[in-house]
Amino acid sequence: MLHQKIEAADRSVSGLLVDHVSVRIGATPIVNDVSFHAKPGEVLAIIGPSGSGKTTLLRAMTGELQYIGHVLLSGLEIGDLSPEAQAQIRGVLPQLSQISFPLNVSEVIGLGLIDRQQARRTRLVRIAEALSKVGLAGFEGRNYQDLSGGEQQRVQLARVLCQVWEPVSGDGTPRWLFLDEPVSSLDIKHQYQIMRLAADFAAKGGGVVSVMHDLNLTLTFADRVLVMRKGETLAFGAREKVMRTDLLSRAYDFPLTLTRCAVAGAPIVVPVTGR
Template structure:
């Protein structure tokens, strides 16, 4: 997935300014940065949801030339939040990921997707009765169902675009979801995830793009970009990363942070 010269205007305000970006299959690419820096807007542009200047290519094809069903076959999008107006059961929500294929496809994939996100046995429960974190995992099962195989039969990678996929989850389920995303990438798919938690970003991401004011301010492997000078400049407060002794993974302690 490649973006070149991306500009997005919402109303009279230009939110993204000439953004260049590359995400590779086989990797988990995280998009991080302060609130209002353009992370979600950029992910919506990558998904084809927002009109944009510049070019975005998915598996070598300009997304502007792809019909909605062609995009849906190659990438699935998990938004920050989803509203459902009808009393769907959990399995009915997950089956939405099958789209037009639902008539010809049995329930094996939706059921397997529910099990993968830790919701085995929830199929017949009503979606509206679940907690916020459970609902978030139902939608993750839905998008997994949409692009269940990380690599298509012809060898084309599929993509997960995830907007704050762990925002409503406890630490155990945060780790579970991030492990699912990393496993999808390791199986040959591509994952682009908007992240707020810098520690989870450092643990799971292969590459990080740090946004500030609608631009990418730093990009590279976590160890390269998660440094005091870079993070302090982007987040507007003093952040001093440490490293775990064995794996040398950067981590940050809020107790050590200080407002600039």
């Protein structure tokens, strides 16, 4: 693995440690020397314009892409772990999840149940609970291919939740959710429902890393924010320190302003369009 070429990072650091990580696709550099530390109990949002390297970085963090540097999850180098070992400590929701086989919803979600020795009734109960969490109670027998894009996205999240059902394992190790644009196909009600699920997972001791495009959802749910631009870190830190008008406008090369909702009083990001 490419990450083995540099000296070992500090394995005593808990949570998720990304240490001088770079990723190339062929000869093209996509992510360049990114470092940060994410803690269990928090939601970390990765934001930035399209093409800034957010998804590539996430795929490196989940062991899908080779990387230079170190990605340590609870002190373990993610690139050195087997797929089975990775599945025990983190669940991944990609942008797109294509399934070509004619599976029903229950069968798709069942792919996330690691313990194949569970009694059938126990598995069915867990699947029903996961569907209820994502607002799809009673969908078990529906054909996955017949669902809308937003419904399929929520079914895939239910699958991931089944994989890391308890935010903290029996030995006290936090589990992690890695989400790539988890609300991209959802209406506003279900966007908030899914982000509340992620925040609840973190509140119970797990860790959440989510690539986000919606800056206002980021303002609402993120504890820490990593801003990327052209494959590099533009800013990283607590939400209130990073979500600033000047920094966001520079990140997106577009005039933005931070104001407050007249009704709720919550901070919101709006474009400065001149209209």
